[in-house]
Amino acid sequence: MEYLFDTVNISDIRKYMDIYPITGITSNPSIIFQHGKIDFFTHFREIRDLIGLKRTMHIQVVSQDTDGILKDAETILEQIDDQVYIKIPVTEQGLKAIRILKQKKINVTGTAIYTKVQALTALESGADYVALYYNRMENMDIDPCDVISTTAKMIQSYNYATKILGASFKNIGQVIKAFESGAHAVTVLPSVLHAALSLPDIQRAVDDFRSDWSSIYGNASISD
Numbered sequence: 001m002e003y004l005f006d007t008v009n010i011s012d013i014r015k016y017m018d019i020y021p022i023t024g025i026t027s028n029p030s031i032i033f034q035h036g037k038i039d040f041f042t043h044f045r046e047i048r049d050l051i052g053l054k055r056t057m058h059i060q061v062v063s064q065d066t067d068g069i070l071k072d073a074e075t076i077l078e079q080i081d082d083q084v085y086i087k088i089p090v091t092e093q094g095l096k097a098i099r100i101l102k103q104k105k106i107n108v109t110g111t112a113i114y115t116k117v118q119a120l121t122a123l124e125s126g127a128d129y130v131a132l133y134y135n136r137m138e139n140m141d142i143d144p145c146d147v148i149s150t151t152a153k154m155i156q157s158y159n160y161a162t163k164i165l166g167a168s169f170k171n172i173g174q175v176i177k178a179f180e181s182g183a184h185a186v187t188v189l190p191s192v193l194h195a196a197l198s199l200p201d202i203q204r205a206v207d208d209f210r211s212d213w214s215s216i217y218g219n220a221s222i223s224d
C-alpha cells in the first residue's frame with residue numbers, strides 16, 4: 001500500500017512528509033495552475049531534493065501527439081533526473097509514447113484514466129503505474145470501484161508489474177474504497193489526510209485518556 005501527495009506545494013510536502021508514510025508525489029498542469037505559476041524545473045528539482053530518490057516523482061507531459069510527448073519526456077528526464085515517472089494521458093498517442101518509453105526502460109505513469117479499456121491497454125503497453133480518476137469517474141456516473149477491481153484482477157491474472165494508483169480524490173471515504181477495490185497506491189492532497197486524522201472524536205479520546213491519567217497521577221508523565 002502506498003500513499004503519494006498530489007501536490008506541488010513545497011511547504012505542505014515538507015510539513016506532512018514527516019507525518020505520513022509518503023512514497024512519492026504526483027502533479028499535473030491543473031495542479032500547478034491551482035498552486036500558481038512556478039519556475040517549472042527549479043521547482044521540481046527542489047521537490048526532488050526534499051523527497052529524495054527513494055520516493056517517486058510523477059511529472060506530466062503537456063504535448064498531445066506522440067513525438068511531442070517523447071520530447072517533453074526527454075526534457076523532463078534531462079532537466080530533473082532519469083528516475084522521474086513520466087505521466088502520460090492514456091490516449092492513442094499517449095499509448096504509443098508509453099510503449100516507446102518503456103522499451104527504453106523509462107519510468108511511466110499512465111494517467112487521465114476513466115475507463116477499463118484505457119487501464120487495460122496501459123497495462124499491456126508496460127506502464128509502471130496507472131492513475132485511475134476516482135472522483136471524476138463518479139462525476140461521469142462510472143463506478144470507480146468496478147474499474148479498479150477489474151484492473152486489479154487483470155494485473156493478478158496476467159502478472160503485470162503495473163501498480164494501480166488511485167487519483168482524483170475529494171475525501172477519505174473514496175480513498176479507502178479505492179484500496180478496498182484493489183488499488184496498490186493512492187495519491188491525495190495532504191489536506192484530505194489531515195482532515196481525516198483531525199476528527200474531534202479522536203482528539204476527545206486522547207483528551208479523556210490524559211484526564212483519566214491525571215486524575216490518578218496528577219501532572220506527572222510516564223517518563224517523570
Ligand code: E4P
Binds near residue numbers: 026028
Ligand atoms: C493525479 O495523478 C491526478 O492527475 C489528479 O489526482 C487529478 O485530480 P483532479 O480530478 O482533482 O483534477
